[in-house]
Amino acid sequence: MYIILFFIAHWFVSLFVQTFFLHRYASHKMFHLNNFWYRFFYILTYVGQGASYLKPKAYAIMHRMHHAFSDTEKDPHSPHFFEDVFQMMWNTRGQYVIYEKDLEQPEPQFRGDYAEWKFIDKIGTSMTSRVLFSLGYVAFYVVFATQWWMWLFLPFHFIMGPLHGAIVNWCGHKYGYANFDNKDKSKNTTPFDFLMLGELFQNNHHKFPNSANFAKRWFEFDPVYPMLKVMHWCRIIRLRSA
Template sequence: MIILIFFLAHWFLSLFFQTFFLHRYASHKMFTTNIFFERTFYIMTYVFQGSSFLNPRAYAIMHREHHAYSDTEKDPHSPHFFTDVFQMMWHTVLSYRDHIKRLKEPEERFKGNYPEWKFLDYIGSSIVSRLIFGGLYIAFYVQFATAWWMFLLIPIHFMMGPIHGAIVNWCGHKYGYANFDNNDKSKNTTPFDFLMLGELFQNNHHKRPNNANFGAKWFEIDPVYPVMKLMHWARIIRLRKAYL
């Protein structure tokens, strides 16, 4: 039971800060906040993504490229140019690495307006940090696992962020239905996206990329949007007025 709680907590907390901080804030600036809360969200993203921490600058640039070139050869992670999800993930890793090491100069329109914290970016992307988090995951399982099969979950902890991204990019552009014709292959994989906290409403999101609510129809529930509304009410963040 403890292992299940730990796994689900890591899954959803990592995913929440990926969609809330990296996607909706760093990539799209769907809300504003002060430097204190921005740094707080930065730290929480690092802690909960752990060994799979994703650099906000690199994430934002790649995501903006994805929107600009959705499902074309210039899309950094369209599933329609790879035979399987693992090839797509590897290509995404290589593109991400180029942005981390600044080996690739992004187009001017993709630059800027994303949070940067050089110290935490360096720590979070270091091998040492990733190994420490990996060691902590293993130690937790050694202490609390009650069956051998539980240890099979450990690799998911190691790669939590990229796994979330792969699910969204693969399924969200291959399976489901479309509310809008976006001139790409984006789909809404499910009408109630609890497992991926709204990220699988890709068709809606590509139609309205700066809308904080990824649901479009009355029955499409984006679990993160009410949380953002609550944070807006509490003055932790300020949602852009068009999307209140």
């Protein structure tokens, strides 16, 4: 039971910081954060993603490229140029490392207005940090796993951040329905996107990239948007549209 709860908690905390901080904030600046909450959510992103921590600056650059070149050969992670999701993930990783390590500068249109905390980024992207988090996951399983099949969940903890990105980019550009003609292959995979916290409303998002609510039809529901509204009312964030 503890293993299942731990996996679910890690899944949703990692997914939340990815959609809230990396995607909606770092990439699109859908809302404003004061200095305290900026640092709070930066640290939460590091802890939540753990061994698979994604540098916000690199994430933002690649996501901006994805919007500009959606489903073309210059898209860093379109599923329509790869035989399977693993090839797409490997190609995405190669491009991500370039921007994580600042080996190249992106085109001018994708530069600037980054979310950066060099101290946390240096720790989070270090092999030491990734190994320590990984050992922590293993230790938890050693203590609490009571059945052999529980160990099948362990590998997912090591790649949680990239795994969420792969699901969104593969499924969100291949399966589902489209509300809008975006001149790409973006889809809304499901009208009730609880398991991916609204990230699978890709067709809606590509039409309205700066909208904090990914759901656009009466039957669609983005579970993160009500959370953003509550945070806005509590003055944790300040939504751009408010």
